[in-house]
Amino acid sequence: MRFRFCGDLDCPDWVLAEISTLAKVSSVKIKLLCVQVLRDLLGDGIDYEKITKLTADAKFEPSDVKATVAVLNFILASAAKYGVNGESLSSELQQLGLPKEHAAALCKSYEDKQTALQDKLKESSLRLNRLGSVSWRVDYTLSSSELKEVNEPVVHLKLNVQNVDTGALEPTVALVSAVKFRVLLTELKQAQALMNALN
Amino acid sequence: ERERGGSGVRERERGGSGVRERERGGSGGGPCAEARAGAKMLLVLAEEHKEHLGFLTRVDAAVVGEFCRIAVEFLKKGSNPKIFEGAARKLNVNTETVQNGVEGLMYLMTESSKMMISEVDFQDSVLVLGFSEDLNKLLLQLYLDNRREIRQILSELAPDLPHYHNLEWRLDVQLASRALKQQIKPLLTLKLHLEQNGRRNASVFQTDPATLLHLIRKLEQALNEMKTNHCRRIVRNIK
Numbered sequence: 001m002r003f004r005f006c007g008d009l010d011c012p013d014w015v016l017a018e019i020s021t022l023a024k025v026s027s028v029k030i031k032l033l034c035v036q037v038l039r040d041l042l043g044d045g046i047d048y049e050k051i052t053k054l055t056a057d058a059k060f061e062p063s064d065v066k067a068t069v070a071v072l073n074f075i076l077a078s079a080a081k082y083g084v085n086g087e088s089l090s091s092e093l094q095q096l097g098l099p100k101e102h103a104a105a106l107c108k109s110y111e112d113k114q115t116a117l118q119d120k121l122k123e124s125s126l127r128l129n130r131l132g133s134v135s136w137r138v139d140y141t142l143s144s145s146e147l148k149e150v151n152e153p154v155v156h157l158k159l160n161v162q163n164v165d166t167g168a169l170e171p172t173v174a175l176v177s178a179v180k181f182r183v184l185l186t187e188l189k190q191a192q193a194l195m196n197a198l199n
Numbered sequence: 200e201r202e203r204g205g206s207g208v209r210e211r212e213r214g215g216s217g218v219r220e221r222e223r224g225g226s227g228g229g230p231c232a233e234a235r236a237g238a239k240m241l242l243v244l245a246e247e248h249k250e251h252l253g254f255l256t257r258v259d260a261a262v263v264g265e266f267c268r269i270a271v272e273f274l275k276k277g278s279n280p281k282i283f284e285g286a287a288r289k290l291n292v293n294t295e296t297v298q299n300g301v302e303g304l305m306y307l308m309t310e311s312s313k314m315m316i317s318e319v320d321f322q323d324s325v326l327v328l329g330f331s332e333d334l335n336k337l338l339l340q341l342y343l344d345n346r347r348e349i350r351q352i353l354s355e356l357a358p359d360l361p362h363y364h365n366l367e368w369r370l371d372v373q374l375a376s377r378a379l380k381q382q383i384k385p386l387l388t389l390k391l392h393l394e395q396n397g398r399r400n401a402s403v404f405q406t407d408p409a410t411l412l413h414l415i416r417k418l419e420q421a422l423n424e425m426k427t428n429h430c431r432r433i434v435r436n437i438k
Binding site for chain 2: 128
């Protein structure tokens, strides 16, 4: 069976198995559990103690608690990834055997945070090193060891590249003559025009 | 786990005089163990090893029990030489004697666990040492209780090659470059995260869709190899 929230593929077996574990918790608790899992997905960290407290009533073993968090994490992240709306998600989860109230509670939490979740996922998409900042300085060369009167402007350009793995800023410095700089500027303006046309 | 006793697989192992490197404990300077298989697999212990273990007969049962416990602790967590000194002082013997005794025990355990020898074979191997009935029983119990965990530790000592940790990907379309405007060139950027010995590094690749499809086809072919009769026969015989 193909599910939209799984990207039009089969639902993984382990998710199927853990749906029944989810059903053991009350639907109110499901909503609160979703809030915690969503906080983790949005990068705010997860309060594991709260989760253990919420699942205490259902007498979950530690492995059950972890399974619940994992399956909620998968459902919410996958639904946001494939852009599924709350209603479709609810009906698909019910097809998998999740009771109606549970599905409704889960999807309500999902809908509240869907946009935020998708933005966060967009941010964490693969990026290579990115430009942190640019600084420049224009100098005027008066004279040099080769020629007595040079009288030329020159640009010092410093590009700070942020390494995506270490997060450190790596500077690259270049000296650009007036002519070269004009070429650079023209080309970059062309690229900018193309980007604006697409936006 | 492989039960080699009785399957007719021959295995010979020569320790030689070279030092066997082990990260967690083990006797230095190599008393060697030779395992001969066939119907029975016996541990043949070197003279030096027997001497070291002989120390156990000269102390009482409680001490032997303590040494056994220490030996297993050291196998799990690494050895602590200070314990040898403390014990030596209490027993009024050489530190070296205590160390040899404990390390002899550790080596006996690792060799037995490594070969996964049966109870009977273990008892026969230990008989050679001339220990009391109780001591033999104690050693057997120690072996049976701990062999699974020891095997797990030994499996972690195998060399570690870089292995898969994570894969990120991104699909882009190149629309223009400085040299050529008005293009449509789909590109797939992949970042493969690998892990080796606890250290991570990542490699970035770029490919076009045709190469990607080729890559996928090759990997699927590799997976399908597992379903051929040849592989199935081998997997069945390993179990």
